[in-house]
Amino acid sequence: MIEYTPKEMMVIAAARKIKNFDIVFCGTGISILAAMAAKDIHAPQSIIFFETGAVDSVLEELPLAVSDPRVMHNASNYCSLAETFAFMQNRNTGKNIIGIIGAAQIDQYGNLNSTCIGDYKKPRVRLPGSGGACDVASFVGRTIIFMKLEKRKFVEKVDYITSPGWLSCPDGREKAGLIADGPTCVVTDMGIMGFDKDSKEMYLTYFYPGIDPLEIKQNIGFDIDVLRAKEIEPPLRTELKALREKSDPERLILE
Amino acid sequence: MNTGKNKIYTLTQAVKAYINDGDHISIGGFTINRNPMACAHEIIRQKKKNLHVYAHSNGQGVDELIGAGAVKRIEIAYSGNGRFAPTCFCFKRKIEQGELEVEDYSNYQMSLRFLAGSMGIPFMPTYSSLGTDIIKKWGFDSELRNQELKISREKIVLMDNPFFKKETLSHKNQKDQLVLVPAINPDVTIIHAQKADIEGCTKIEGLAFADVEQAKASKCVIVTCEQVVEKNELKKDPGANHIPSFCVDAVVHVPMGAYPTACYKYYDYDPVFLEWYKDIAVDNGKFVEYLNDYIFGTKNHSEFLNKITDTKRIEDIKADFETGYSIGMKRK
Numbered sequence: 030m031i032e033y034t035p036k037e038m039m040v041i042a043a044a045r046k047i048k049n050f051d052i053v054f055c056g057t058g059i060s061i062l063a064a065m066a067a068k069d070i071h072a073p074q075s076i077i078f079f080e081t082g083a084v085d086s087v088l089e090e091l092p093l094a095v096s097d098p099r100v101m102h103n104a105s106n107y108c109s110l111a112e113t114f115a116f117m118q119n120r121n122t123g124k125n126i127i128g129i130i131g132a133a134q135i136d137q138y139g140n141l142n143s144t145c146i147g148d149y150k151k152p153r154v155r156l157p158g159s160g161g162a163c164d165v166a167s168f169v170g171r172t173i174i175f176m177k178l179e180k181r182k183f184v185e186k187v188d189y190i191t192s193p194g195w196l197s198c199p200d201g202r203e204k205a206g207l208i209a210d211g212p213t214c215v216v217t218d219m220g221i222m223g224f225d226k227d228s229k230e231m232y233l234t235y236f237y238p239g240i241d242p243l244e245i246k247q248n249i250g251f252d253i254d255v256l257r258a259k260e261i262e263p264p265l266r267t268e269l270k271a272l273r274e275k276s277d278p279e280r281l282i283l284e
Numbered sequence: 285m286n287t288g289k290n291k292i293y294t295l296t297q298a299v300k301a302y303i304n305d306g307d308h309i310s311i312g313g314f315t316i317n318r319n320p321m322a323c324a325h326e327i328i329r330q331k332k333k334n335l336h337v338y339a340h341s342n343g344q345g346v347d348e349l350i351g352a353g354a355v356k357r358i359e360i361a362y363s364g365n366g367r368f369a370p371t372c373f374c375f376k377r378k379i380e381q382g383e384l385e386v387e388d389y390s391n392y393q394m395s396l397r398f399l400a401g402s403m404g405i406p407f408m409p410t411y412s413s414l415g416t417d418i419i420k421k422w423g424f425d426s427e428l429r430n431q432e433l434k435i436s437r438e439k440i441v442l443m444d445n446p447f448f449k450k451e452t453l454s455h456k457n458q459k460d461q462l463v464l465v466p467a468i469n470p471d472v473t474i475i476h477a478q479k480a481d482i483e484g485c486t487k488i489e490g491l492a493f494a495d496v497e498q499a500k501a502s503k504c505v506i507v508t509c510e511q512v513v514e515k516n517e518l519k520k521d522p523g524a525n526h527i528p529s530f531c532v533d534a535v536v537h538v539p540m541g542a543y544p545t546a547c548y549k550y551y552d553y554d555p556v557f558l559e560w561y562k563d564i565a566v567d568n569g570k571f572v573e574y575l576n577d578y579i580f581g582t583k584n585h586s587e588f589l590n591k592i593t594d595t596k597r598i599e600d601i602k603a604d605f606e607t608g609y610s611i612g613m614k615r616k
Contacts, residue, residue: 057366080341080391081314082491089607094366096314096341098548098609101490110340110494111399114392118411120454144388149421155379155386157371159418160341160362163390167412190416191388205415206462208455281367281615 033264035218036283037272038237040066041264043129043173043216044272051075052126054117054165057094059175060129062272062282065091069271078116080161082108091281114161117168123209128165131175134187137231137251138201139174139194139212139224141166142187149189159191166192170209178217183249195229219245220258230254235261285503286533291484295508295584298534299326302472302504303335306356308434310338310398310468310502311345312475312495313545316365316553318488319345320476322541322585323508327474328352329579336434338468339363340394340494344545344558347372350384351571352579357424358384359468361391368558373565387423387439389413393465395494400467401501409443409462411455419463436466473502476542477526478550480509484532485518487525490548490608496526506534508541510550538585543593552601552610557592 040063047053047067053075055064064077065088078084079095087103101107108116116122132141133156143162147153166172176182195201195211202211211229215222220236232254236242242255264272277283293301303309313319324345327335334356339346343365349355351374363375378384389397396408413419422439429435445460453460475495479487486507488495499505507527512535518525540547544557564574582588589598604611 081317081493090609090611092366093368093615094315094317094343096317096491096493096546097366098317098490098546098552098603099607101548102607102609107491109492109496110391110395111497114395114412118392144417149417149423151382152380155371155376157364158360158362158388159390159413160364161391163416163418164392164412167390167414167416189421191418193413193415196415201415204459206411206459207414208411279616 031264031266031269033269034283035237037269038264039175039216039218040272041268042221042235042261043175044070046173046214047072047075047127049074053077054126054128054169055079055095056130056160056162058131058282060131061092062276063129065276066268066272069275070268078113080110080113082110082113084108091277091279093281114164114168117165120208123168124170126169128169128172129175130162130165130172130192132162132192134182134184135174135176135215136184136187136194137253138196138229139215139231140187140190140196141174141192141194142189144189144191146188162192166194166212167207168209172212174212174215176215176217178219178245178248180248180250183251185251195224199227199229201229219248221261222253233258235259237261238263285530286484287530288483290482291532291535292482292512293534293536295322295326295536295538298506298536299323299330302506302533303327303332305332306334307471308336308338310470310473310498311342312473312493312498313345313542314341314491314493315343316368316558317546318476318493318542318548319343319545320474320508320541321345321543321545322538323474323476323506324349325579325585325588327354328575338394338470340391343369343372347374347565350374350378351565352575355384357386359387359389359394361389361394365558368555369562373562374571377566377568385423388418389465390418395497397465397468398494398497398501401469402497406467407464408467409464411462413463414461438466440465468501470498470502472504472506473498474506475499476508476547478510478547479513479518480507480532480535481513481515481518481529482535483515483529484527484535485515485525485529486527486532487518492526499527499531504533505531506536507532508536508538510539510541510547512537540589541585543589546609549603549608551603552613554593554597554601555613555615556597
């Protein structure tokens with residue numbers, strides 16, 4: 030029996046979604062770790078890039094922000110911010126990009142809030158704002174969302190839509206004029222959710238070993254289908270080894 | 285815009301000459317990298333007030349200006365410091381207390397707004413943010429927008445694609461609608477770079493972020509730099525220089541001018557300071573104490589550095605020549 034933490038399972042589950050030759054758009058924290066792990070485990074040809082403009086950096090140490098000088102070391106290209114986001118908006122390059130983003134709140138259509146809790150003009154809690162998340166969610170047809178599974182985060186209605194998910198109905202994105210598909214999945218610390226291909230509503234696709242799907246249901250603030258869910262394959266020895274020894278040996282994010 | 289031959293100033297002179305109360309300023313760098321910290325501190329020292337600030341993803345510089353009460357309004361995409369601050373503390377506190385007016389855009393939109401400003405056109409289009417509250421919810425209301433000459437009449441305007449036939453589009457939306465974001469032309473842009481010559485030609489090493497567009501969009505530009513170099517040195521590799529001299533008004537030699545944020549090839553961010561700052565910035569009383577001791581209590585950046593760091597800290601964050609950061613630096 031291999032021991033692992035929920036965070037390690039979460040990173041590996043997300044890393045498995047990254048395919049070789051993908052161009053991976055990374056945010057801060059756990060998303061950088063998933064991209065680095067994928068590159069170390071099964072997708073050596075994937076290219077990591079950051080909104081700050083660093084393309085194909087050689088990450089010898091874990092960056093603690095997307096502007097960390099560690100992303101600048103041994104990169105293939107330095108782009109401006111305007112150029113970086115344009116790669117996603119451009120349909121030739123954008124189609125090959127997979128984006129990883131997070132937020133404070135999510136609803137059943139995968140709409141994300143990272144702006145404020147409460148009223149926008151008089152927020153109870155002010156959050157950092159979109160950053161590049163809204164741009165990624167607008168342009169990239171494949172996005173992975175990272176969220177800790179909590180009732181206050183998985184809500185019926187987000188207080189502010191910062192980054193568009195599938196909006197409010199199956200053809201919501203097309204109606205709004207968005208040029209690419211909505212989110213692919215939500216990776217949490219208890220399981221993974223997908224979006225139904227017809228209704229675009231969130232449903233449970235995988236639960237982690239030892240987790241009861243009903244427990245997941247109880248931690249979600251809207252009604253969610255958990256009947257289609259299967260148990261995910263636990264982290265392999267090789268995956269854990271790469272994650273622990275190569276991607277985050279100092280356990281800066283894993284702890 | 286300035287074609288002078290010698291633009292060397294002290295920071296005290298440059299801030300005094302170019303930044304006035306109520307000015308619209310834009311600030312370069314990105315979260316914990318290359319923030320013009322010495323310049324931000326000097327703005328605080330000179331007690332500038334009612335500034336209208338533009339930033340894309342700025343952390344430390346913006347947060348200290350906000351904490352010091354220099355900022356009345358801000359238009360921004362992201363205010364955080366990576367792992368050191370999920371949301372910048374003074375930014376969060378002041379907005380929650382209703383003491384800071386904020387307008388939210390995405391990072392791409394802010395970049396496009398600076399780009400439009402740099403090109404001398406009134407707006408740029410994008411497909412970003414369709415269907416979101418970035419379009420629907422406005423921080424600055426119409427009354428303020430009509431009253432203030434320098435603020436655009438609208439936050440965002442939607443427009444149908446006037447050019448191409450739907451059948452030729454490479455994406456699948458039903459109505460080809462675009463989001464127009466207004467140009468930004470700040471009164472002053474402040475940036476910190478690695479190298480500049482006395483005429484203002486500026487070279488940024490590592491990522492330039494949106495500093496170049498921010499500088500080109502601005503009426504005035506103050507560049508603080510690690511090194512003032514001979515014009516001939518920069519002429520050896522023109523492709524590596526980012527900002528032409530005529531865009532720059534003041535060049536100020538400020539070694540470690542981005543501290544406590546990083547400056548690629550020169551020094552890393554200081555994790556000790558940034559961890560310590562967390563406790564300071566959440567509390568107004570402690571923040572005021574910090575300002576009194578370290579900003580108002582020092583005459584310039586080198587005094588500030590002497591007071592807040594020691595030789596060991598400076599040595600710890602010193603960048604490795606090859607990688608550009610401090611290898612193996614303790615960051616927990």
